[in-house]
Amino acid sequence: MRWRHPVFVGLILALTLVPAASEEAGVSVRDAWIRETPPGMTMMAGYMELRNNTSRSQVLVAASSSGFESVMIHRTIVKDGMAGMVHASQIELTPNASLIFAPGGYHLMLMNPKRTLRAGDPVVINLEFRGGLVLPVAYEVRK
């Protein structure tokens, strides 16, 4: 059996990709939180600090969670004196730098929570990066 056998190539590839999914090798997330909403509201927003620990760009392409009907990456922008939200199809994280999702800027728009979320509740949201990295992140609901 030769080292160039497809099974080995696949194994080596898999082993290279697995470490990328761990925090120290790829992207780490800090201060992940979701703003608690008034009762009966169906739109929530999630915030966090993303850090790209690698020496190359990482691209956030999607987010998903079993706790919500849908999750989208949004950014609040001000145009013509009006604030509005735009969908961001992808966000590039520059090497060895942080990007902050914060009120009035980038946020995860969380639509139709499957249960009522109150301050202190944990919710897992999967952040999906180009290349297949999926980072499950625990967000805390805060008032």
Next chain:
Amino acid sequence: MMTTVVLAAMLGGVWLAATYRENGSRAILLPDRVMTLFPDPKPLTAFALTDHENRVFDLSRIKGKWSFLFFGFTHCPDICPTTLAVLARARDNIAKSTVGAEDIQFVFISVDPNRDTAGKLRQYVDYFDTSFLGVTGDNAQLGNLAGQLSAAYQVAITPGMENYPVYHTAAVFLLDPRARYHAVFTPPHDAGAISKRFKVVRELETGNAT
């Protein structure tokens, strides 16, 4: 059908450098990014909206009180709850001061009457502060008040689409007890900055009135 309401935004107000007394010394209230204070506040003319308890909200409701107005909608996940939480903290700060918060009110004006009923507005504003008012009206009624403040908003209703986009100014408008457009706070908002500026503005105005 696409209903679009656009109101011209002319927030290029005047930065006013006023002097005020603080801790016994004269200090300068310099032009900055927190607030624009108008040297010659414009009196508002008649308008009529409806509050979260189905009462008329008109000129008589803003006379005799300082009113902080914020335009938004309840399906807004980022800017609206962020601003209302800041305003609730600003109100707490003002309430703790010696003059107190008896003469102030906070009004959330929904530009999305299609989804924001009185009941929904009550639930929404109560969550932030039980003293907050939620008001709305039809497009003409909203347009009247927003126009007087040059507050821009746009609602893009699309039939069958639950989450249509709404754009609105993120400024906070301050009306004085004589129902005049007195000042505007510019985003991003900060509770400490708003309450401090308001105390100065109120002192200045009380000084002028006597």
